[in-house]
Amino acid sequence: MHRYSYTAMLLHWLTALLIICAFVMGLVMTDIPGLTPTKLKYFSWHKWLGVTVLAIAVIRVLWRKANKAPPHPIGMPSWQVRAAEGMHVLLYFLIFAVPISGYLFTLSAGVPVVYLGLFQLPVFMGPNPELKPVLQNVHYVLNMIMAAAVAAHVLAALKHQFIDRDGVLRRMLPF
Template sequence: MKHSIPTHTTAKYTNTAMALHWAVAALMVWGFALGWIMTEIHGITPTKLRYFSWHKWIGVTVLVLALARLLWRVTHQPPDLPDGMHGWEKLAAHAGHALLYVLMLAIPVSGYFYTSAAGVPVVYLGVVPLPTIIDADPALAKLLKTIHIWLNYGLLGAVAGHLLAVVKHQLFDRQRLLQRMLPFGR
């Protein structure tokens, strides 16, 4: 089995790119976990309503940060992938990143549309009322809820693939890709 030639590059992402990456990643994990927990609570309870609010706030924050991240990515060249990577691996990396960006945007938007169609207002941080995008429509709400859930499962799969690729390139190919996205170390 042929392994890639290790490429030890010191090129890192910018501090802004790293901060946006880790902030969005942490918020998406928190939002996913909270979504899972809140939907398992039976009935309408104060705790469930509080979790729904937090989930929406996380979604709005992810959307804003994902847009900032996309803008940063478009205006700042990321470090090159190692020369030792095969062409198909580079193509897979670019496709995987594109999918992650699509999901970072589509999941909060689908949640926002679902909330609007369900006739529930979004009041960001309990202070800023956001506009209602879609009139209340129970049938549309049901469809949008399903879309929102399946996009999240798609994100789970895309993140798993992303993490497996990091492990492969870090441990097996010794390409040190992880260091490019870590704020500490060289």
């Protein structure tokens, strides 16, 4: 059975964990009423997670360009191969688009992003009250699409594991 490299596995599972943490934190922080110290702390953590996901996404794309994915199982229907490839394209797009839309939303609100409290990311646009709600909505919608895509990805992996029993999930498991 062909498997992904341990580096690809690490990047995959680290990305998944950080996206889940950022998503949950985004839901929690937006439910906190008012502008409290806790809410501000969560906003910072959420942004740090997003920047980290974006950095790992760049590494993932570079790794993927240099290291081919293992072939799909022999006998996997062509429509499933196309669906899997389409889902991966969508997920890669969202792994970039969600943090970028959040960054643009933050800048449109006039708030700089200071990564890990250590250094400020470039500010290439000033506050924009007209654009802020648009970018907020774009960030929200992209996150909901990401949640649906991740759920479909997980369900497909479980289907391959427990119904098809074709080893697709084992290709990405380190054990």
